[in-house]
Amino acid sequence: MEKIMNHQRAALRNWLRENDYPETAHSDIEASAWNDDELFDANGHEYLVLTDKQADQRAADDIRECLWAFNYDFVAGHSKAAAAIDEDSYQKMQSVQCENFNVFVEAIIDDMKHFIDDAISADGRGHFLSTYDGEEHEAKANGKTFFIYQTN
Numbered sequence: 001m002e003k004i005m006n007h008q009r010a011a012l013r014n015w016l017r018e019n020d021y022p023e024t025a026h027s028d029i030e031a032s033a034w035n036d037d038e039l040f041d042a043n044g045h046e047y048l049v050l051t052d053k054q055a056d057q058r059a060a061d062d063i064r065e066c067l068w069a070f071n072y073d074f075v076a077g078h079s080k081a082a083a084a085i086d087e088d089s090y091q092k093m094q095s096v097q098c099e100n101f102n103v104f105v106e107a108i109i110d111d112m113k114h115f116i117d118d119a120i121s122a123d124g125r126g127h128f129l130s131t132y133d134g135e136e137h138e139a140k141a142n143g144k145t146f147f148i149y150q151t152n
Contacts, residue, residue, distance in 0.1 A: 015137055016042060048149040055129065075090075078111065130149035
């Protein structure tokens with residue numbers, strides 16, 4: 001685990017040096033206090049640094065947690081049941097239930113993998129993983145590719 005964290009730190013350092021912080025040293029990047037092995041603090045910001053597989057999994061997990069927030073048209077395009085509900089009724093349930101509406105949306109989606117793939121295709125993984133600016137950045141370190149998401 002320590003070896004991958006060093007690769008992640010190196011990738012983040014490389015990306016920071018190429019962008020806003022050219023003087024960033026490896027020692028300037030610390031593990032986050034949030035007990036997440038892929039989350040790092042550097043230069044007063046927090047960054048999620050993931051492999052492609054990790055980014056796919058984290059984006060899928062995030063999408064599953066926020067199904068309730070997807071607009072009616074997107075859900076209806078992936079659900080025979082949602083298409084049978086009028087948009088106003090759906091939006092009323094959505095606005096009243098908020099996060100509790102997630103269970104309902106999950107139950108009516110016909111193919112969750114297809115839904116997730118379409119969501120990522122439409123908005124990109126950065127939309128779901130970068131709470132700061134919705135962007136995904138790519139950096140290499142030691143022959144490995146990592147994806148960086150600023151979270152604050």
